[in-house]
Amino acid sequence: MALETSQGPPAPGAIKTSSRWSVSLVWIVPIIALLVGISLVVHNRMQAGPEITITFKTGEGLTAEKTQVKYRNVVIGHVSEVELSEDQKSVTATVKLAKQAASFTREDAKYWVVRPRIGAGGVSGIDTLLSGAFIGADSGASQRTVKTFIGLEAPPPITYGEPGKRFTLVTKDLSSLDIGSPIYYRKIPVGQVVGYALDKDGKGVEVEVFINAPNDAYVTTNTRFWNASGIDIGVGANGFSVKTESLSAVLIGGIAFGAPEYGLASTVASEGSRFDLFTDAPSALAPPPGRAQYMALRFDQALRGLKVGAPVEFQGLEIGKVVSINLDFDLKTRNFPIIVGIVIYPESMGQAHVKMLALLKHDPSDLEGGIRIIGSFVEHGLRAQARSGNLLTGQLYISLDFYPKAEKVTFDPNARPIMLPTLPSSLELLQEQLQAVIEKIANLPLDRIATNLDGSLNELRNGLKQFNSQTLPGVRTTLDDVRKTLKSASATLADDSPQREQLSDAIDELGRMSRSLRDLSDYLGRHPESLIRGRPKDSQFDSQSEKRSP
Structure with a gap:
């Protein structure tokens, strides 16, 4: 549209017109492109998931814009950036998660780098040799969300939502157990070790185990756990016996559990229950030993081969164990006796203990009465002796027995701890007997005996010479005469004579x-x-x- 203008004043009666703004078609395309771009940005913002940072010790296998984050082999995000931490002691990976993966920002979510590994559960991550490493993820149950995580160095043995129960086992040391070590029930794997740590005072180890459902129902309040690692070799009246849970338990260790045969009333154990981890099945399934009685033994000879934990036996039945071995000094004799501390369990004697209490009308809760009973046993010859349990290894054990001919000793019921009299060990007695024999041999008049023996041998030699020179020729003549007589008699008694x-x-x-x-x-x-x-x-x-x- 053209606009008419005049430099002079408008003519009277002329019509006055105004100007209008119009958009050219050239601007329509850029405007549409801008709107589409804005909509894409808004859409991406709306569809984008949360962004988190994960700290790993190393950046092995991590590549920006390439390494993926997977859950159950489904991609839920990718690594957008990899950089060193400020202290340069670790690597920080920035991860962009998908919108549907928002639950993986929970505080107890776990992340780890999946790469080829050889562990107690076998070989894992072989597929990453071709596809490359990726970050594995596991969501948690916490209601709180965070943006930073500490990556694990190994995959967690149990993922979130796995049906089953966790229990804690308390033991003195870890032995050959490791994360992933199997747990057996009646020689069938039903769970695994998922973690371990020192207890608060550092004197033991707490092993966390997981039992898969529905087998977790077999864990009751009366269940016993024991270490099933290695091979159990026994020697009995029927020969050698070899026991093991499985070849896997021999190689990587394992734990087994079961209930004792005496069948106490029990209920299903709750999540997080604590149990003791025994060293072997016999000790785990044995009846409870009952109240312990500590006593001390004094030996005046060396006890090489006696160790803490050695059994204490009465009539061949194990009723206790050695708990301490200490060296003492006697001011009167200036000797160094050995004080052996033992713990016995009278209830392990079974019916003998019950009948003895009934006969003596003794109350087990009366400690002073129990000490008086021990004193009466000492008067009747109760003694302790260190005996050899194995001639090959030289291991010793403590034997309690009655020796009616033993020398009488005075028992002090007020002494603490209770002191039981002892006898020299069997080896010590054998050495004393050998020493006595050697002393008797040493006291023999060997010189005089040798002189007399030499004289007797000379006389015997002279007699033999005389016999050979005088008697032997006559004997030969007599034998010739006898031979001739026999020939004559034979000729006389012939059939044709x-x-x-x-x-x-x-x-x-x-x-x-x-x-x-x-x-x-x-x-x-x-x-x-x-x-x-x-x-x-x-x-x-x-x-x-x-x-x-x-």
Whole structure:
């Protein structure tokens, strides 16, 4: 549109017009592009998730705008920036999460770098050799959200939401256990070790374990846990026995649990319950030992081979253990005796303990009465002795037994701790006996015995010489004569010799004579009058003689 102007004043009656602003079509495209850009920015802002920072010890496997964050193998974010921390002791990774991953900003969420690892649970992260490392994530249960996290150096063994229960086991040391070590129930893996730490005073270890559902219902208030690592080798009357939970437990350690056979009433254990971790199954499943009684033993000889934890036995039954071994000094004798502290459990004697209490009418809660009973046992010969448990290893144990012929000692019921009298060890007695034998041998008059023996040997040598020179030739002559006589007798008794025929005739004649005498005796027995009247003619005796004559 053109505008008409005049330099002069307007003419009278002329029409006055005003100017109008209009937009050119050229500006429409930039305006639309600007609006689209603004909408995209707004959309991205609205769709963008939270941004967090994760601190790792190293930046191994982390690359800006490349490393992904995954949960259950689903991408929920990526690393936008990787830089050193201000103190240059760690690496800070800035991570942009997806909008639907807002729950991963919870305070107890966990992050770790997934890379190839070899651990107690096996080999993991092999796929990252081709795809590259990524950050693994696990959401938590906290209601509080944060923007900074400390990355884990290893994946957590249990992820959030895994059904099951956590328990705490208390032990003296970790042994061969590690995170991921399996937990067995009836030799079936039902859980694993998820963590461990020293207790507050540093004198023990607290092991956190996780039992998967539904097997967590088998953990009751009466359950016992024990270390199932390694191989248990036993020697019994039937030979050797080898026990192990599994090959995995031998290599990486493991824990087993079960309930004792005596079956006390129990309920399902609650989350976070604490249990003791025993060293082996027998000690874990054994009945409770009952009240302990501490006593001290004094030995005047060396006890090499006796260790803390060695068993204390009575009649071959283990009723306690050694808890301390200390060196003492006796001012009177100027010797260094050894004081051995033991703990015994009288209730481990079973029915013998029950019957003894009933016979003595003793109340177990009466400590003074119990000490008096021990004193009466000492009067009847109760003694302690260190004995050899294994000749190969030289290990010793304490044996309690009655020795009626033992030397009488005075028992002090007021002494604390209670002192039990002792006897020298079996090896010590053997050494004393050997020493006594050696002393007797040393006291023998060996020189005089050797002189007498030498004289006797000389006399014997002279006698043998005389026998060889004088007696032996005569013996030889006699033997020759005997040999000749035997040859002559052999020739006389030969089958074809006249003497043999004459001897046979003489023997036949003697036979006929014996028969005649027998017939005569028979006849006289029937006719005794023949001795007076004589033999009648044609008598029966003549007929019998004629019959028998050849």
